[in-house]
Amino acid sequence: MSTAEARTVIAGGNLDVPGASPRSWATNWPLHLVVVGTTLLGLVVGPGPASALLVLLWLVVYAAAHWAVVLRGLPGAGVVSGILLGAIALALLSFSNQGMHLFVAFMLMWVLLSTYRAGLVATLLLATGLILVLLPAGLDRGAAGVAVVLGVSLGSALFSILMASWIWQTERLSHERRKLAEELAATVRRLEDTRTELLTFEHRRGADEEATRFAAEIHDTLAQSFTSITMLSQAARQTDAAGQGYEALSSLLEQIEEVSREGLAQSRALIARTQPPLDLAAGLNRLASDLEARTGVRTHLDASGWSPVSTRIEVVLLRTLQEALRNIEQHAEAATVRIRLIREDAAAMLEVSDDGTGFDAELPTAGYGLVGMRSRLEAEGGALHLSSSRGTGTTLRATLPMVVDAPIDRTVHPDLTETAKDPWTPEVPRAE
Numbered sequence: 001m002s003t004a005e006a007r008t009v010i011a012g013g014n015l016d017v018p019g020a021s022p023r024s025w026a027t028n029w030p031l032h033l034v035v036v037g038t039t040l041l042g043l044v045v046g047p048g049p050a051s052a053l054l055v056l057l058w059l060v061v062y063a064a065a066h067w068a069v070v071l072r073g074l075p076g077a078g079v080v081s082g083i084l085l086g087a088i089a090l091a092l093l094s095f096s097n098q099g100m101h102l103f104v105a106f107m108l109m110w111v112l113l114s115t116y117r118a119g120l121v122a123t124l125l126l127a128t129g130l131i132l133v134l135l136p137a138g139l140d141r142g143a144a145g146v147a148v149v150l151g152v153s154l155g156s157a158l159f160s161i162l163m164a165s166w167i168w169q170t171e172r173l174s175h176e177r178r179k180l181a182e183e184l185a186a187t188v189r190r191l192e193d194t195r196t197e198l199l200t201f202e203h204r205r206g207a208d209e210e211a212t213r214f215a216a217e218i219h220d221t222l223a224q225s226f227t228s229i230t231m232l233s234q235a236a237r238q239t240d241a242a243g244q245g246y247e248a249l250s251s252l253l254e255q256i257e258e259v260s261r262e263g264l265a266q267s268r269a270l271i272a273r274t275q276p277p278l279d280l281a282a283g284l285n286r287l288a289s290d291l292e293a294r295t296g297v298r299t300h301l302d303a304s305g306w307s308p309v310s311t312r313i314e315v316v317l318l319r320t321l322q323e324a325l326r327n328i329e330q331h332a333e334a335a336t337v338r339i340r341l342i343r344e345d346a347a348a349m350l351e352v353s354d355d356g357t358g359f360d361a362e363l364p365t366a367g368y369g370l371v372g373m374r375s376r377l378e379a380e381g382g383a384l385h386l387s388s389s390r391g392t393g394t395t396l397r398a399t400l401p402m403v404v405d406a407p408i409d410r411t412v413h414p415d416l417t418e419t420a421k422d423p424w425t426p427e428v429p430r431a432e
Contacts (some may be wrong), residue, residue, distance in 0.1 A: 021245045031111065034063050038100045042092065050094040058101055064106075069112050078112040082122050085112075090129045102130060106160040110167075119164060127157035225263030232256045280314040281306055281341060284321055288339055291325050297334055303341040309348055313400050316380050317341075317350045320398045323373050324352045332356025332394065348400045355393040373398070 035058075042055035065081030068074045092098045109122040130153040138145035161389035236252040281303040288299035308314070321339065326333055334356030342349045374384040382400035 019268055020071070031182070032066075033105070034104055034107075035059065041100065044095075044097065044117065045096075046246050051092065051098070054088055054092050054095065055098075055101075055340060058092070059084065061085055061088060063111055065108075078114055079118070082109055085125050086122070086129065090126075090133055093130070094133045101254045102126070103156070106156060110164040116164075120161065123157050123160050123164075127153045130156065147327055149372060157283060163350055191379050221266040223329060225266065228259045229256055231262070232259065252325050279374055280308070280318060282393070283318050284341060287318075287321055288337070289327055291337070295329055298336045299339065300336070306341045306343050309402060312380065313348050313402070316382070316400060317348065319376060320350055320384075321352065322375050324396050326392075327360050327370075328352075328354050328356065331359075343402075346402055348402060350398045351395065352397075353393065354396045358388045358390050358394050360388075360390060 007126050039055055039059045043052055046052050046055060061081065061084045062160060065077065065085065068077035069081060085108055086105050089101040092101045105126060109126060110119040113119045113122055131149060134149040134152065138147075138149035141148075150206070162425070232252055232255050236256070237247055239248050239252060253398070281301075284303065288301050289299055292299045325337070329338060332352035332354050336353075336355050338353045340351040341350075370384070370386070375383050377400065379397055380400055382398060385397040385399075386394065387397075388394035
């Protein structure tokens with residue numbers, strides 16, 4: 001790294017990052033300001049045309065040095081520029097007693113020269129030149145004058161060396177920290193790449209294990225059922241060909257039907273186990289919002305006391321609310337519906353209340369709605385409680401025991417494993 005690239009404090013910053021930005025005349029702008037300022041001041045305080053000419057020459061040489069060293073990086077340009085600028089600064093001090101250019105020259109030695117050693121030698125030579133220029137005047141004043149000359153010269157050189165050393169050390173540490181930061185960033189990127197590869201590998205391994213498990217379950221369930229159906233069908237064909245009578249053939253057909261039902265239930269159970277868990281509270285909120293949007297009935301859902309339970313329980317409660325909201329929409333003429341979802345230690349409860357016309361709960365009802373809700377709940381060990389009378393609205397309370405997931409009777413709840421439709425979409429009666 002060259003000195004011109006390392007002196008960020010003197011040179012204006014960002015020079016220690018190769019390729020950080022294109023070099024231009026704006027590079028080293030703080031140093032430009034110092035040189036231009038001393039030039040203007042030198043023109044103002046200069047005693048005559050010779051001094052003004054040296055000041056302008058100082059500015060021209062500096063501009064040429066910046067172009068040759070910083071912008072072009074020409075070999076040897078730093079040494080030539082340092083010699084010329086140092087000589088002009090000493091000449092200005094000698095002819096017009098202007099020491100400010102010499103102060104700037106001490107700074108320029110460290111910017112224009114390529115190594116620390118070269119900057120140190122140039123600083124010492126410049127201090128020697130300062131002694132030679134000031135010494136005649138110091139000799140006229142005796143030992144005290146010589147001491148002042150030596151003190152000023154050596155003090156200027158020492159100050160320049162100390163400042164340059166501090167800046168050099170700071171930039172070296174900054175460069176090392178930047179390299180460490182780049183190495184750390186590269187290490188982090190490699191770790192991220194490795195993590196991504198591991199995640200991909202784990203995903204593939206999990207998918208392979210799941211496919212193997214699923215294939216084994218199909219072999220142990222559906223494949224066995226299909227084998228049994230094939231054998232029973234062959235036996236039925238032989239029975240029919242032998243003319244053994246209707247009863248023998250009917251028995252085989254009943255066995256085929258039973259095995260087919262078992263296979264259907266097994267297939268639905270396999271599909272159900274691949275479905276993601278339901279978010280019951282969000283599903284109920286969607287149903288309530290949909291009712292309010294379509295009918296204008298105000299709905300209020302309270303699920304503050306709810307936490308997720310088994311998928312089977314959540315699906316049954318979801319279907320119960322769907323049927324309850326359908327009945328309210330069609331028959332209740334309600335203005336407000338309140339829904340509460342509660343999970344207790346031993347049971348999950350769904351309560352739906354409306355302020356509609358109500359009905360006599362003791363009388364039989366037409367349709368399958370309440371009967372279907374009660375059957376679904378009772379099949380899972382739950383219960384349905386109704387509280388209603390004409391003109392006072394209706395309160396429906398569905399409760400289900402908190403049990404561990406077990407195989408569901410899919411012949412009772414075939415809708416629980418229909419993957420082709422959104423589980424939050426209200427059921428639509430299907431034609432037989």
